Amino acid sequence: MLVINLLQRAIGFARNFALCYFLAETQLGLWGLASSFFVLAAPLAVLGLPGTFGRFVESYRGRGQLMRFLTFCMSIAIAGYIILSVCLICFHSASGLAIFGDSQSRWDMALIASALGCIILFNAATELTSGLRQPKAVSSMHAVNSMAFTVLSLLGLWWIRDWRVLVVAFGVSALLGLLPVIPIIRHPSLWVRKIGSDLSVAEIARRVLPFAVSVWVINLVLNSFDIVDRYLLLHLASNDGSAEMGQALVGQLHSGKLIPTLLANLAVMLGGIVLPYLVVDWEQGRIERVVSSMRTNIKLGTLFFFGLSLGAMVASPFLFGWVLRGRYADGLAILPMALVACCWMAVATFLNNYFWCAERGRLLGVLTTAALLLNAALCVWLIPSMGLHGALMANVIATGFLVAITAWTLERLEITLGWPTYFIASVPIVLAF
Numbered sequence: 001m002l003v004i005n006l007l008q009r010a011i012g013f014a015r016n017f018a019l020c021y022f023l024a025e026t027q028l029g030l031w032g033l034a035s036s037f038f039v040l041a042a043p044l045a046v047l048g049l050p051g052t053f054g055r056f057v058e059s060y061r062g063r064g065q066l067m068r069f070l071t072f073c074m075s076i077a078i079a080g081y082i083i084l085s086v087c088l089i090c091f092h093s094a095s096g097l098a099i100f101g102d103s104q105s106r107w108d109m110a111l112i113a114s115a116l117g118c119i120i121l122f123n124a125a126t127e128l129t130s131g132l133r134q135p136k137a138v139s140s141m142h143a144v145n146s147m148a149f150t151v152l153s154l155l156g157l158w159w160i161r162d163w164r165v166l167v168v169a170f171g172v173s174a175l176l177g178l179l180p181v182i183p184i185i186r187h188p189s190l191w192v193r194k195i196g197s198d199l200s201v202a203e204i205a206r207r208v209l210p211f212a213v214s215v216w217v218i219n220l221v222l223n224s225f226d227i228v229d230r231y232l233l234l235h236l237a238s239n240d241g242s243a244e245m246g247q248a249l250v251g252q253l254h255s256g257k258l259i260p261t262l263l264a265n266l267a268v269m270l271g272g273i274v275l276p277y278l279v280v281d282w283e284q285g286r287i288e289r290v291v292s293s294m295r296t297n298i299k300l301g302t303l304f305f306f307g308l309s310l311g312a313m314v315a316s317p318f319l320f321g322w323v324l325r326g327r328y329a330d331g332l333a334i335l336p337m338a339l340v341a342c343c344w345m346a347v348a349t350f351l352n353n354y355f356w357c358a359e360r361g362r363l364l365g366v367l368t369t370a371a372l373l374l375n376a377a378l379c380v381w382l383i384p385s386m387g388l389h390g391a392l393m394a395n396v397i398a399t400g401f402l403v404a405i406t407a408w409t410l411e412r413l414e415i416t417l418g419w420p421t422y423f424i425a426s427v428p429i430v431l432a433f
Contacts, residue, residue, distance in 0.1 A: 302425050
């Protein structure tokens, strides 16, 4: 699983550097803002309902009510998507100003809405397939999606150097990513209905909606934490009110975060691999073993990502100077701070596993919200005077705060990690110097 995921991320990493090569910083900034909007809007539009599939698909399938459950969820999700799309298209100037810092045409926003629909469909199919315990199919979907986006985007940019090409390629590749799941959803046994066991909409809603709200809130906070610096940089960095300047700075920020984003995704994947093993110990009452494993994960994980960050700093002058021809010098300048934030986000990911084991997602949501608010406040304070570096400094401080407040909360819950763990977790700060 590690090798397959690393291969996919390596392809995505090479593709992202190719995008930087083909696009000017303003165009790259526009694509970065569009992709950030997709990350934020996809779960927001569907109210988090596809996020419940992993928890409830097998439950309702065993009762012969899978079709009824999916119909309930997707009906609400489709209605939410239609409402958001109508708002984007009808209020295209205001929507463009909010997303891109400049008004966009009705056709541009219709293109964004169409791609968003494809992405929502792909995400829902991925959650459904994962809920049906078909990991090979899920991996195939992501592989097809990644390869299709790589091929379509690079071919398109070879002819037209415009961010809209990437939006089209992103939407089409999401549709192509659905191909591996077609044989699974067409299997008759999946939709067998048990006679006399029909559930009312109210029964499904009472069970599903509270869980969906929790998923929706946590996804909203986590996704906002990742992209708040982009949007505040877009709207606050320009002294003359020029949208183009803000878009160019977002492009520089996007380039500087290419390597840290790759490492952060790897940290999330490793945290997901470790979690089921912690859950087994938790369910058997071996809490001390869970804590011991967390200590080991944090120490080894921090050193692992610290080592990768050092390697990235060694390679970055070549990548930014020769591959990107020096066009993203500001992105190279912010790379060390971005790597510090990445290492600390990995620590936070391993710390968060305790809250998932203990089923205390609400508490985790509160902690992440506090860090998000701090990040936004620091961006508002630092960006007008420090620009791009202010956005990165705000992100580093907020991420460090998230690690600190999460560790403090665990101590209050009598989960002692020990000073050696905290010392090793603080090592990445040297990257900033």
